[in-house]
Amino acid sequence: MKVWKYHNPVDITFGWGSLSQLPKLLKGRRAVVVTFPQAKETGLLGQLQTFLGKQLAGVIDDVQPNPELSWVSGHYKEFWKHYADCVVVAVGGGSVLDSAKMFLPGVASADFAEIHAALASGQTPSVSRALPMIAVPTTAGTGSEVTPWATLWDRTSAQHQKYSLHLAQTWPEAALVDPELTLSLPAIVTRDSNLDALSHALEAIWNVNANPVSDGLALQAAQTVVRHLPALLDNPSSVPLRTLASQASLLAGLAFSNTKTALAHNISYEMTLKHGLTHGLACSFTLPMVWRLAWGKRADRDAVLQQVFGSHVADPASALDQFLGSVGVSSDFKAHGVTDEQASDMVARALQGPRGRNFVHTVEV
Ligand SMILES: [Fe+2]
CATH class of the missing domain: 1.20.1090.10 (Dehydroquinate synthase-like - alpha domain)
Structure with missing residues (x-):
């Protein structure tokens, strides 16, 4: 008979209104929020700021649909400079969750080019440190909150390359699934x-x-x-x-x-x-x-x-x-x-x- 295994390390909290559980999941740690541009006008960012208070170290809210290599490369170094002691709180759809995962592995050069080079040559990047992530999906579809995969696109390359980042460090620590966030x-x-x-x-x-x-x-x-x-x-x-x-x-x-x-x-x-x-x-x-x-x-x-x-x-x-x-x-x-x-x-x-x-x-x- 075939031998099989099932493994998933993500701690899951699910329920209507469960976004209020976010401070509990942070366990006193500082947070950097990664989210989509409209989070401000919909009031979602304000809600997060209220829940997180002084624990909120910063916000990155310019994530675009289908994460681009150039976007990640442009943010990676600054991200690690400012938020190396933070939990990455990713609030959004699949593109936001995938973009946030790109920041989790830390490499010696502090430059995303090192991770890109490894992906392009089919190698595993050498990760020297890693950030934890709490994934908060705002759509009901991606499933990215409980997987280690992140898709990255490079439309500037001749062949319009697609990369899939998948490391032991890209599993979220926790998924916080609040269906109320999908209401609008x-x-x-x-x-x-x-x-x-x-x-x-x-x-x-x-x-x-x-x-x-x-x-x-x-x-x-x-x-x-x-x-x-x-x-x-x-x-x-x-x-x-x-x-x-x-x-x-x-x-x-x-x-x-x-x-x-x-x-x-x-x-x-x-x-x-x-x-x-x-x-x-x-x-x-x-x-x-x-x-x-x-x-x-x-x-x-x-x-x-x-x-x-x-x-x-x-x-x-x-x-x-x-x-x-x-x-x-x-x-x-x-x-x-x-x-x-x-x-x-x-x-x-x-x-x-x-x-x-x-x-x-x-x-x-
Ligand atoms: Fe899919």
């Missing part, structure tokens, strides 16, 4: 981020690294999104539905923190870089196609996938297609500006990519 999200962000969570869940199931713990977490997350996202989009101020969406995101994050993602995410990177789709849309519109590729390859994976919509559903990939249509997402590449020929080339490339190789696309013998 625009409908499109609510939808796309929760579709990202659905993608994390399904990608953890059709994954060569799946295990019984990740399956249980992923299944619960996927069922929650397909059952409740349409209702949430109709009732965006519903406390129970917002709570379920955040819960699904967290559980999916816990699942893929051990399996990593798979084919849909590998395809998504090209859709984001070349076609400008948001991450949530880019990694979810292909899910019915990827489901059909996975289906019939491994009986144990089919058994878990079958439970997403229930055993009474004869064609679950079509049920997923209908679900996406019900929230306004087309699963057709052409609807996203990609021809059939380009799509099949993209899928073939993605299958060879690092995440694509996690996908269960061959029959197990």
Whole structure:
């Protein structure tokens, strides 16, 4: 029988209004807040300043969507100069959480170029010290609060490079998940981020690294999104539905923190870089196609996938297609500006990519 392990070191606090627990999680330490530009006008930054008082050492609030190498490089040295004794409190969506993770590893040169050079050559950077992080997601989708991964983009390079930073030091110390923070999200962000969570869940199931713990977490997350996202989009101020969406995101994050993602995410990177789709849309519109590729390859994976919509559903990939249509997402590449020929080339490339190789696309013998 196959040996498996599950490991996740992140301390989790979850609940409506739980942002007030932040000072408790800091245990007297100073904090630097990393957040998004609109945090000030929405009142979120003011709330954080009230909770943190004199413990707040500084704020970095110019994080942009999809973290850029140049942004991180421009901030890294100053960050370490001023905040080397701080806990990094990252408050925002996936881009904020990923950007904040870039600051956690400290290197001898105090220059991010050292980390970039290691990433570019496939080496592990030599980390001399590290900062702890408390991750506070403001969307229900990324799962980054319970994973060690951070995506970094370099659009200034000739090939538009994407890097994935993943070190023992980039696991958050704690995740503080307060669904109330998602209450004011625009409908499109609510939808796309929760579709990202659905993608994390399904990608953890059709994954060569799946295990019984990740399956249980992923299944619960996927069922929650397909059952409740349409209702949430109709009732965006519903406390129970917002709570379920955040819960699904967290559980999916816990699942893929051990399996990593798979084919849909590998395809998504090209859709984001070349076609400008948001991450949530880019990694979810292909899910019915990827489901059909996975289906019939491994009986144990089919058994878990079958439970997403229930055993009474004869064609679950079509049920997923209908679900996406019900929230306004087309699963057709052409609807996203990609021809059939380009799509099949993209899928073939993605299958060879690092995440694509996690996908269960061959029959197990
Ligand atoms: Fe994702």
